Amino acid sequence: MRAAALALTCAAPWQQVATGDDVVAVAERAALGTSARVAVWPPTCLGVACAAMDEVLAALDQQASRFREDSELSWLHGAGGGIFVLSDGLAEAVGVALAAARWTGGRADPTVGEALISLGYNRDFADIDQQDGEPPADPTPAPGWHRVRLDGPLLRLPPGVRLDLGATAKGVGSDRAVRTVMSAIGHQGGVLVSLGGDIAVAGTPPRDGWPVTVAEAPDHAGPPLPQLVRLTGGAVATSSVTCRRWRRGGVTLHHIVDPGTGRPADGPWRTASVTAATCADANAAATAAIVAGRAAVSWLTREDLPARLVGQDGEVRYLGGWPAVSGLPVPVLSSSRVYAGARPPGGVG
Amino acid sequence: MDADRGYPDGRVPLREPGEPDPGVRVRRDSIRKARRISNWTAAALVVGTGAAAVALAHHSFPAAAPATGGVTAGAAGQGGGAGTSAGRTGASTQATSGPQVTHSVATTTASGVTVTTTTRTVNGKTVVTQVRHAPAHADD
Numbered sequence: 265m266r267a268a269a270l271a272l273t274c275a276a277p278w279q280q281v282a283t284g285d286d287v288v289a290v291a292e293r294a295a296l297g298t299s300a301r302v303a304v305w306p307p308t309c310l311g312v313a314c315a316a317m318d319e320v321l322a323a324l325d326q327q328a329s330r331f332r333e334d335s336e337l338s339w340l341h342g343a344g345g346g347i348f349v350l351s352d353g354l355a356e357a358v359g360v361a362l363a364a365a366r367w368t369g370g371r372a373d374p375t376v377g378e379a380l381i382s383l384g385y386n387r388d389f390a391d392i393d394q395q396d397g398e399p400p401a402d403p404t405p406a407p408g409w410h411r412v413r414l415d416g417p418l419l420r421l422p423p424g425v426r427l428d429l430g431a432t433a434k435g436v437g438s439d440r441a442v443r444t445v446m447s448a449i450g451h452q453g454g455v456l457v458s459l460g461g462d463i464a465v466a467g468t469p470p471r472d473g474w475p476v477t478v479a480e481a482p483d484h485a486g487p488p489l490p491q492l493v494r495l496t497g498g499a500v501a502t503s504s505v506t507c508r509r510w511r512r513g514g515v516t517l518h519h520i521v522d523p524g525t526g527r528p529a530d531g532p533w534r535t536a537s538v539t540a541a542t543c544a545d546a547n548a549a550a551t552a553a554i555v556a557g558r559a560a561v562s563w564l565t566r567e568d569l570p571a572r573l574v575g576q577d578g579e580v581r582y583l584g585g586w587p588a589v590s591g592l593p594v595p596v597l598s599s600s601r602v603y604a605g606a607r608p609p610g611g612v613g
Numbered sequence: 614m615d616a617d618r619g620y621p622d623g624r625v626p627l628r629e630p631g632e633p634d635p636g637v638r639v640r641r642d643s644i645r646k647a648r649r650i651s652n653w654t655a656a657a658l659v660v661g662t663g664a665a666a667v668a669l670a671h672h673s674f675p676a677a678a679p680a681t682g683g684v685t686a687g688a689a690g691q692g693g694g695a696g697t698s699a700g701r702t703g704a705s706t707q708a709t710s711g712p713q714v715t716h717s718v719a720t721t722t723a724s725g726v727t728v729t730t731t732t733r734t735v736n737g738k739t740v741v742t743q744v745r746h747a748p749a750h751a752d753d
Contacts, residue, residue: 284716303718305711434724454711460724470714477720492717504723537721 278314288470295321296434297331298460302445305470309449316448317457320441327354328433330377330426337427341377345423355417361432363602364548365409369563371552373523375406377426380521399515403526430519432602434459435501435547442466462501464543469496473593476500478572480535481507487578491590495539498596501546503554504535504574520554531557535574538564539586541600548602570595 281290281301289307291314293300300321304313329335336354350358361374382401412427413420421427429436441457442464449455454467456474465474473494480488481504493500505520505528522529536553540546549569553560561583564571570584582588585595 283718285712285714285718287712288714288718290718298724301719305714456719458719458721461720461722462724463719463721468711470711472713474719475714475717477717477722479720479722481722490720500721502721502723507723535723 280310296325296329296437296459298434299458300460301456301458302441303456303474304445304449305453309453312448313445313455316445317441320437320444321459323353324357324433324437324440327351328357328429328436330428330430337429340419340421341426345421345425348419348421350414350417350419352417355414355419357429357433357436358412358419358427359414360436360544360602361427361429362409362412362414363604364432364544364552367601368548368552368556370409370523371555372431372548373406373409374427374429374431375409375412375425376521376523376526377428378424379404379406379523379526380428380430380519381426382526405526406521406523408523431503431551432544432548434462435464435499435542435544438462438464438499438543456495459543462499462543462547463495464499465495465497472496478502478537480504480574488574488580491572493587493590493594494592496593496596498539498541498598499543499546500537500539500594500596501543501550502535502537503547503550505529505554506534520551522555529555529557531555531560532575533557533560533573534576536560537572539570539594539596541597542603544602545597545600567601568597570597 276294278291278293281292283290283303286307288303288305289310290301290303291310292302300317302310302313302317304310325332325335327336330337330341332338336351340348358374361372365371365373382404407422407425411422411425437459438457441459442455443466445455445457446466451467454465454469454474456463456465456476463476473496476493476495477490478493478500479490480502503520507519520529521527531554533554536550538546538549538553540549549564549567549571553564553571553573556563560573561581564583568584570586571582572586573581573583575581587594
């Protein structure tokens with residue numbers, strides 16, 4: 265029953281979105297517990313792009329969803345640890361997650377699965393009762409990414425270790441999607457893909473870049489105001505503690521967990537937007553910045569990553585050449601850190 | 614000139630060390646003149662080539678791109694999203710060949726929009742229902 269409902273979600277129809285520019289075509293649909301959006305030029309390629317997106321989204325959900333009973337990842341967890349031969353797609357996703365953990369010093373750690381469950385995030389967020397409930401169980405610090413070994417398709421997962429690929433999986437999906445769409449449309453024109461706000465672009469961008477709004481939440485009303493930037497390549501991703509929140513025992517919880525404590529991160533930054541060469545890089549860096557707290561500025565600066573950080577008080581800080589005013593291009597690193605430690609982004613697998 | 618510096622018997626004194634040979638000076642002046650002409654010629658060529666390139670590019674990519682499906686030119690910058698070389702993408706340097714897009718096409722944000730989609734059949738028609746769960750904010 266549960267799998268059938270999720271299958272319906274995956275099969276949600278694309279709905280064309282009018283943005284005000286008819287030189288690009290934009291469509292959106294529900295996917296992966298959030299929204300997927302594709303923008304493509306020339307606009308006649310939209311149908312082909314959506315079909316390519318469907319292929320990528322279905323494969324990623326089947327491989328890496330923590331909430332689908334029939335996913336490959338759930339099957340691993342159900343086996344209770346051991347050595348497994350992964351599909352190419354899941355091997356890439358896990359490899360990127362482990363590389364991201366290494367790169368971020370363990371701040372974006374895929375072994376937080378059990379910690380999230382103990383906090384009550386044990387199903388698709390749409391199905392979580394966000395009203396106040398019983399206090400959460402004792403926090404469960406992550407066992408640590410270094411306990412998981414991946415050698416090609418061979419994964420050694422210790423008993424009791426549950427993976428959550430939330431810090432990188434949507435980024436991996438966006439990276440795969442732009443490549444798959446570009447291939448499907450014959451490498452003519454350009455494409456932008458957003459999975460839950462984690463955005464990758466490929467091909468030839470519009471003149472001056474893809475106009476992208478930077479916001480804390482889709483319907484966020486308070487300060488700071490959303491900012492428009494232009495993305496000419498690479499990717500941009502945002503992590504925030506203002507979304508995916510729920511209450512337990514009178515305490516507000518959220519989905520970005522500090523692996524060291526097993527509790528929701530409570531540093532000085534509530535939202536981090538980062539540009540990088542790939543969406544997996546940007547996704548991991550944004551999550552790591554939230555978890556890093558006060559150390560985020562020095563880490564992002566050392567990694568030369570352009571970033572926009574919003575403090576708990578709403579103050580905005582711009583790093584690495586991120587423009588302080590709207591309408592300007594945002595710089596992007598041209599080399600990936602996480603794919604260098606994993607297999608390069610390729611097919612859907 | 615040299616005669617002024619000569620002796621009455623017609624001999625010409627040796628030049629002091631470091632004093633330029635008048636003949637060399639004449640040759641140098643000629644070379645300088647030729648270089649100046651070459652530089653101006655090269656500059657004119659560069660400017661002319663640049664102007665021609667700009668004119669051609671402007672002709673190829675009109676300011677207002679066709680409304681539907683007409684934008685097919687401009688292969689520069691195509692490729693995957695994953696970078697392969699070090700350094701930064703110069704944000705404004707490669708974005709010259711696509712159409713002009715003025716409105717935001719996507720929002721980077723926390724993935725707070727959770728959409729539940731259900732599909733059911735009513736009187737033979739497929740009804741798709743999407744329910745958006747608004748994110749909870751810090752003041753809740």
